[in-house]
Amino acid sequence: MKATAILLINVYLLSTFQLTNAASSKMHANAVREEGKALLVWKVGLDNNNQLKLSSWSALRNPCTNWIGIRCNKVGKIAIFNVTSFGIKGIPNHLNFSSFPHLTTIEHFDNALYGSIPPNIGNLSELIYLSLPGNHFSGVIPIEICKLTTLRHLILFNNSFHRPIPQKIGLLSSLVELDLGENELTGNPHIH
Known part of the structure; x- marks a missing residue:
């Protein structure tokens, strides 16, 4: 009787593990799909002549393995977004920066990006490196950048x-x- 009970428990645990593993894989695939979708929306919003430069960005490809300028972390989430030059x-x-909870690096040096930095950049709670020099950004530096408590490098020159400058x-x-x-810019941030 004990052997049968142990066998049933092992079968139950194995099936639970397989279901949990399958659910986890599905959640991971959905997260990667959402990140890719957010980048494709951004790509469509760029000027028309830029579509070829990002031709590897396709809904049919995995952003973690096939998209130029995109690198993922060990768990397969987009961590680096680098379209320098x-x-x-x-x-x-x-x-939509909210779609990238694991993003650590944005490096867009030497492009022709213009307008203002969207305030939702403050949602990038893991961001360490933000480099946007040599573009045509204008307006104010959004105060939401001050929410990026893990930020180690903030490079916005030229x-x-x-x-x-936001004091915070x-x-x-x-x-x-x-x-x-x-x-x-005018003023000096109070460095503490």
Whole structure:
């Protein structure tokens, strides 16, 4: 009787593990799909001549293995978004940063991105490296950047930001590099 009970428990545990594993795999696939969908929405919002530059970005391909400029972490979530020197022109307004909870690096140096940085950038709670120099961003640096408590590098030089520097940038205690030069900014952040 004991052997039968142990066998039934083992069968139950194995089937529960398989169901949990299958559910986890499905959740992971959905997360990757949502991240890819958010990037495709952004791609469509770029100026038309940029579509070829990001031709590897396709709903039929896995962003973690086949998309240029995209790198994923060990668990298969998008962690790095680097389109440096791609010559991409457009606005970032269509990029839903909430779709990237594991993003650690955004590096978009030397493109032609313009407009303002969307305030929802403050949702990137894991962001360590934000580099957007050599673009045409304008307006104010969004105060929401000050929510990025893990940020170590904030590089926004050579854009057209204006108005005062958000004072709370000085409260980003993990920051080791701050470059806001070649903009039209006023004031100094209070560094603590």
